[in-house]
Amino acid sequence: MDNSVVATAPPRGTSDRILDAAEDIFAEKGYSATSLGDVADRVGIRSPSLYNHFKNKEALYEAVLERLLTDFSAPLAELDSGPVTNERVFQWLETIVRLHHANPNLARLLQHAALSGGPHTNQLIDRLFRPMFQSGAKIEGADISLFENSGLQPWAVMAFNNLVMSYVTMAPMYRDLLGEDPFSDKALKNQLKLVKTLLRAVFEYKGE
Template sequence: MPASPLLPSLDSPHRRKGEQTAERILDAAEALFAERGYAGTSLRDVAARVELRIPSLYNHFPSKDALYAAVLARGIGPVLELLAGFAAAPSESRDAGAVIERVMAILRRHRNLPKLIQHETLAGGPRLTPMLREWIAPVFGRAGEMAETAPGAGRWAPEQLPLVVIAVYNVLVGFFTFAPLYQALNGDDLLTDARLDHQTRILREVVAALFPEVPIER
């Protein structure tokens, strides 16, 4: 049966416009949640940021909870998939440095995500526990598996490996959360492409130092 002319096709301009609008909403929500936290951000704030009416926003996200969940899924979901892929790969093909590089690429696209996580962590409140359970705990779980199975992991005692994971997390995420303060202090923008390239290389070197047998491109 031919598709109804009244319904948009799967790749119609109408559908593409809707997807673009949803991405704009997610970008605005990510920035506002990072700046003000979940409790301090309303759907009206998000709608105003993207110059939409509230009913139009509801067409894409039925509630603030749904919008918040979509922001986390968009940013953290790819990281979980990446870590799961590393854990499932044959040991001889695992490259922790390459994983770090790809995580940095994800955070380049979602630069407010580390600040969002930091804001909710420091503020506490009712959103923190679900976020930890649904997203942060799995990330640390996968990262722990990655550390345990990485070449060179034998240099660390089992009780030290979680601390190594935390250290790498802080170096990775802390770069993005500290960037605004650093710029306020001396006017230097850490989030330019050139600076992010340098930081990615530094992180690869850090991982290579922590796990000496991990291959690293020169």
């Protein structure tokens, strides 16, 4: 008889289950189209019970954003905490791509925010994108702010983020064309190979 003890995760509290459900629904429908009733139904509680945890829909949305932003902004903060080397940049890049593959909700939520709006959009920009706009670090002689002098740095940042995040919002449309699950390990490997190849070309470009 096997007397080994199997570790089990502690049960999630109601607030965590509300956040999980709200994150999924905001990512599916956007802020405006989501109601607290939708969230309550997903969790399996009555709508008034939500107010014991979050005072209104905006507060719930803000809590969802904060949890996502904490996870997705951490890799850039880690990159900026020490010498910026080529190897560390590619580790950062791989971490970001893997995060989006593991949880596509942030990219989907951002897509809704861009198209139909929602509160705290400036918070998203400041936490996720502005640090990349302002970066002036050097990578083994290559300037991260390669496009700064041309005035194209903001467009380069947007292009990079679009490349990474639009994959998780648009790739499912190309499932048949790809001939595989766009969230499979093989697809992730190909996505990593593509973005690393493109970023390496940018770093190696010397200009005229």
